[in-house]
Amino acid sequence: MRKFIVPLFISLLLANTSSAQSWKAAKLEVFGGISAHQYFGDIGGASGDVNLLGLLDIDLLSTRPGITLGARYHISKPIQIKVNFTSGMIYSTDLNSRNENRQFAFKTLVNELAVMGEYYIIPESDENYFYNIMQVRGGLRHFRQPFSLYATLGFGGFHYNVTPLQNLATSPRFSQSSSIAFFVPVGLGIKYAIRPKLSIGVELVGRITNTNELDGYVSPYGIYNDYYHSLIVKVNYKIPTKKRPGVRR
Numbered sequence: 001m002r003k004f005i006v007p008l009f010i011s012l013l014l015a016n017t018s019s020a021q022s023w024k025a026a027k028l029e030v031f032g033g034i035s036a037h038q039y040f041g042d043i044g045g046a047s048g049d050v051n052l053l054g055l056l057d058i059d060l061l062s063t064r065p066g067i068t069l070g071a072r073y074h075i076s077k078p079i080q081i082k083v084n085f086t087s088g089m090i091y092s093t094d095l096n097s098r099n100e101n102r103q104f105a106f107k108t109l110v111n112e113l114a115v116m117g118e119y120y121i122i123p124e125s126d127e128n129y130f131y132n133i134m135q136v137r138g139g140l141r142h143f144r145q146p147f148s149l150y151a152t153l154g155f156g157g158f159h160y161n162v163t164p165l166q167n168l169a170t171s172p173r174f175s176q177s178s179s180i181a182f183f184v185p186v187g188l189g190i191k192y193a194i195r196p197k198l199s200i201g202v203e204l205v206g207r208i209t210n211t212n213e214l215d216g217y218v219s220p221y222g223i224y225n226d227y228y229h230s231l232i233v234k235v236n237y238k239i240p241t242k243k244r245p246g247v248r249r
Contacts, residue, residue: 026197026238027074033201033234035066037090041226042212042219043104043168044092059096064089064107068232072118080118084156084185087111090228092215093166105165106215112207114156114185122149124191146193152205157182162216175218181211187229191236201234 044059066088072080093105125146158181164174187205194200206229212219214226 024074024241026240028071028239028241029074029080029236030071030239031069031201031234031236033068033232035068035086035088035230035232036063037066037088037110037228037230038063039090039092039108039215039226039228041092041215041228042217042222043094043097043099043106043215045097045099059092062092064091066110066230068230068234072236078120078123080120080150082116082118084114084116084154085112086114086230086232088230090214103166104168104171104217106162106168106217107165108160108162108214108216110158110160110214112156112158112183114154114183116152116154116156116185118150118152118189120148120150122147124148124193146199148191148193150189150191151187152189152203153184153186155182155184160214162214164216168217171217173218174216175213176216178211178213181209181214183207183209197238197240199236201236203230203232203234205230205232 038058039062044062066086068084068086070082070084072082074080087110089107089109091105091107094100094102095105125148160179160181162176164171168174185205185207187203189201189203189205191199191201206227208227209225212222212225214228
């Protein structure tokens, strides 16, 4: 019994003194990741008039990649604010849509910058995520919950550059009168702590835009602005706050 308790006590003591971080001790976090973008607008979509609230408009073959970089700052335990830069491609085609005979397609390079707030429905734990009993009975084990869940909302702007493809390239309906627009990002995200400073996350963010020309097509029937969303896989790293001399935490 002593052979089990002593290593466990030493391991817990070392973990608590060396790696346990409260949110106040590491308010700044940087992140980077890859994203997959899906477009919803006047080009492409479902093959019929029924799209099941947009679900049938999803075309995985039209998904295009991007990258995401940014930083977040912990204001309070449930609230964080972040600055997010994303660069990526969006694409769609009339192939297999209800407008297949039109044969329009496009690709658009988008560079966006947004300021977003995060509210943690399941906050990140202040406790140490792991303990090590020196390989006794399985070694590394989880301690407390490593998952967190948050909702995000913000405001941003993006610059975009449309390249018309197929019949859209020669259509009089193609226009790119503006290459700057604004959007409201809204979404959900989850994070999983690998270590107290390191976590991975997945975030689904939709963008409500103020433009109907993200595809370069001016439709006489278009009444809604273009919309696109991203599925983002991130790696997050917390930067510990440096202690000032004479200041106790």
